[in-house]
Amino acid sequence: MLPKLLLSLLPLVVPVLSQAGAQYVDPDNGIPFWGLTEPVHGMTLGWIFPPLDSTGSLANEFIGEIVAPIDTLWAGVSPGGQMLQNLLLVAWPYDGSIVRSARYATDYVQPLAMSGPVLTDLPSTKVPKLRYTGTNSIPVNTFGVPAWVFSSIGVDTPADPQSTFQEHTDFGFFGLDWSQAHASADDYNNWAAGGTGGGTPTTTISTPTTTPTQPPVTATPYDYIVVGAGPGGLITADRLSEAGKSVLLLERGGPSTAQTGGTYGPTWAQGHNLTKFDIPGLFETMFTDSNPFWWCKDVNSFAGCLLGGGTSINGALYWIPPDSDFSPYVGWPTSWGNHGPYTAKVKSRLPSTDHPSTDGKRYLEQVSTVVSQLLNAQGYTQITINDNPDFKDHSYGYSAYDFLNGKRGGPVATYLQTAKIRKNFTLKQYVYVLNVVRNGAQITGVKTNDTSLGPDGVIPLTSKGRVILSAGSFATPRILFRSGIGPSDMINLVQNDATAGPNLPPQNQWINLPVGMNVQDNPSINLVFTHPSVDAYDNWAQVWANPRPADSSQYLKDQSGVLSQASPRMNFWRAYGASDQRTRYLQGTARPGAASVTTVYPYNASQIWTITVYLSTGITSRGRIGIDAALTARALVNPWFTDPVDKQVLIQGINDVLSTVRNVSGLTLITPDNTTTITDYVNNYDPGSLNSNHWVGSCSIGNSSSTAVVDQNTKVFNTNNLFVIDASIIPGMPMGNPHGMLMSAAEQGVAKVLNLTGGP
Incomplete structure (x- = not known):
């Protein structure tokens, strides 16, 4: 025994x-x-x-x-x-x-x-x-x-x-x-204490009673089941419940910020109702923590499995989308061009700020001063970036965020809070969605790992109900593969899995769509400098366990100071023509500290700072997301530099950024140093380090099932009531970090779903 x-x-x-x-x-x-x-x-x-x-x-x-x-x-x-x-x-x-x-x-x-x-x-x-x-x-x-x-x-x-x-x-x-x-x-x-006796036997373990038979598990049907509580899912669920629909939002992870019930925070902030996800200055520690429970363990890339998804763990850079973000140039159907009303909805819920400290001051801005000197000599203009969202050529400004009151904002602080107070909204955490349950084109529910929500974990829809997948660029494709939707090579991997295979529909009901194809991500290259005016802030290494006492005290007092902002301090953009007649845009993000330094130079580590140079709107390189035999989601084909023109433009852009280094007194480039050329530096860059984690396009929107996964209303082709609203539908790279643009897309996407006939 x-x-x-x-x-x-x-x-x-x-x-x-x-x-x-x-x-x-x-x-x-x-x-x-x-x-x-x-x-x-x-x-x-x-x-x-x-x-x-x-x-x-x-x-x-x-x-x-x-x-x-x-x-x-x-x-x-x-x-x-x-x-x-x-x-x-x-x-x-x-x-x-x-x-x-x-x-x-x-x-x-x-x-x-x-x-x-x-x-x-x-x-x-x-x-x-x-x-x-x-x-x-x-x-x-x-x-x-x-x-x-x-x-x-x-x-x-x-x-x-x-x-x-x-x-x-x-x-x-x-x-x-x-x-x-x-x-x-x-x-x-x-x-x-080890004593015995004192109990009055009603039965014993040697002659156990027969336990009563319990009634069968019943399941509540919903008008809408939304899978994933990232930005797409939170906005979608909020607007659906606002429209009076019965909504179930399923999140595979748990709480993040204190407002959502989270409790994981640094020792120095105990007793202040603040978590790691609340405090902006802890952003860099997302990648160095010894207990990173927020990363999805079955996705071979950084993906957030917690309330808020990526918006609870990212740097919260927040760009109001320019018109080009929703143009046919990047692949959007023409019906999506008028994004203004939906972007306005996002702005009204989440105003941006380039001075997030509650006292209105900017802190640790030495890098901004150096970058402005570097770019002014190249004909750039300083602007308030989100006041001029379409000005993205030779422009720069202070980094903008969607922090609120010195803490992380995002959809968990806004859309989730309004949804939660409605009786027709239900949130379930720690629920892993395996697949949608379907009969041909008709989705009848979702299958989960939680048998409390329905027999065998199946949660049903109402008679006209709909499922909306908002699980992200990696997890949404996996759910589709496990539901018999996508390329046959991926579905065959599911079929060969002893657990997932029996849940597939019959092979004659498989739906061949380019799920996982046409994926894009910003290729990014780090340039590391030193300057005597810069405070590298200990490369952010002390902010979790041992922050500077004055800064932690200031933040705990009123959420002001250095720790009220994530590490980025300045951003800039420039447009480039190319040999293929396409215009590509280069973005730069500057911050104190450095992810890594490779140099033969001696240097002062207290003065290091970084510019990360990205290539965004206009890139043509694409990759593929899929699963392996263990059903782990991963990139099967990396999306960076599959078109050599993208690399040529990025090399040109880096050379231009560096062209005025000598104009700034005391500025030294240490990575790469003068032992290599920029061309060789880019050619030899670790492919894994090119990842910006801005994955889009794995369930791309479009007008044809031969090239897209969802139609202009976000409905999965060849299904009646299955939709996708998350970063996976974005058909091409937006101008900047996709956080703000994705929220606008979610507002527009859920409006289109609600306007469709035949729903609940």
Whole structure:
């Protein structure tokens, strides 16, 4: 038998009830547990709590047990009911004893060992004692739904409590009235000290009662199911619910900012209701944190799996789209040309600012001064960028953001908040959408990993309902592949997967569309300089654990100062003609610090700063996004420099940027240094470092199913009620970072969906 565990309080996320718990008494120790004997595998799970009014450490623990046949290769419990953001207890037999550990998972990957919980065996019962303090707790005075897991496959290293293991082979949930699972203080303290007895048997684990049969799971149908709570999904769900439709928004991750329930922040900000995602100055630490739970683990590129998606983890550069962003020149249908009313809607919800500190001042602006000297000599004009969105040739200005009141703004601070107050809007987090469920062209619902939302995890639509995919440029294609929509080579990979294959529709219902094709991303090159006036701000390396005291104090006081802004300080654009008669635009972003330095020069690290040079609107290089045999989303063909003209223009642009370096006293280019030419520097640049993470086009909008995935109304070709509204529909690179342009596109896209006949 496996041992009995003394556990703690932990979060509850309600899943499905398949069985009901009751009271029983363990015959070995006489403790009256509340729990369940699971009849298929013969496991018993039980808990007993101290009194409800307990204080101190006693309020954060309980006695619990997992009892299972010795041939069980490993077993586990989640008192909170789900894998994510919950304490997980796992145990297995080895060499005549029991090995066990406490785990925690932030995504659907191997749960990692926790350093906080302490397991201590109680002498008379062999019960390990665990004490764990979490941010949430089991609802000890009401009803809850714990989960159990069972595996017939052994762990990889049985002697090691932190061994890795394969996914469980079976699992289940059961209902439990936690309010009844409390003992007197005297009885609880006796058992916690190793004592026995005191329970009145109602049943025992050797002769368990038959648990009552529960009613079948029912599912609520919705007019609209929106998949993904990034900028596209949040705006879409808000506008749909505003129109009176019943809306379910599904997000595979969890909270981000404090306003959304997030709690992950630096030690120095504790007690101030601020998370990593709130504080603009922590942007650079998104890429260096030792616990980066916000990145999607099944996407082979940086993609945000949390509320807000990319808008909760990016630098928040926010450009009001120029008219060219929605022109046929970049591939938009002519019906999208009048973006003004939709851009105005975004601006009214999210005004931009190029001075985000709450005191109205700009901080750490030495880089801006140096860049202006560099560009003025090249005929550039300084502007307020978002006051002149169409002025993108030889123009520069202070970086603009959608920060609000010195904190991250974006759609989580605006659109999500208005949606949440409507009774016809439902948000579910930690729900992984596997595929849409369809019968030919008709979508009937979505299949998820959450069986509490419907039988076998399937959530249905109302009779005229619609599904809108807003999962992003990588995840939306994967959902389509898993739904039998896309190139046959991708769908065949799904068909060969033992889990995903059975969920595909029949092969005669597969829909051949160019999903994943025509992908673009800005090719980008870093140029690193030093200047004696520049404060590199320790290359942003100290802002998480040990920021400059004056700056952290100022920010905590009123969200002002250096930390109220992300690292970029200046942006500029220039137009270039080329041999193919196309006009391409170059963008520059300047910031203190540097991602990397390669030079033979000695240099002063406290003076380093960077210009990242991008190529944007007008580029012709394209790649492909797909999946591999493990169904991991990845770039199959990189989208940078597949057309050599793009590279020629970028090289010319970099040379032009550098043409006036000598005009600025004290300015030194250290990467590349004078041991290489710009042409060789670009030719030898690490392809992986060209990635700007501005992926667009994988489900491109257009007028023909031979070249596009969605039509001018964002409906997936050859389906009746499946739509896509996210960055994947953008047919060509916008002028700048796509954040603002995407929100305008979402406003226009959801308006077109609502205007279509035949919907709910």
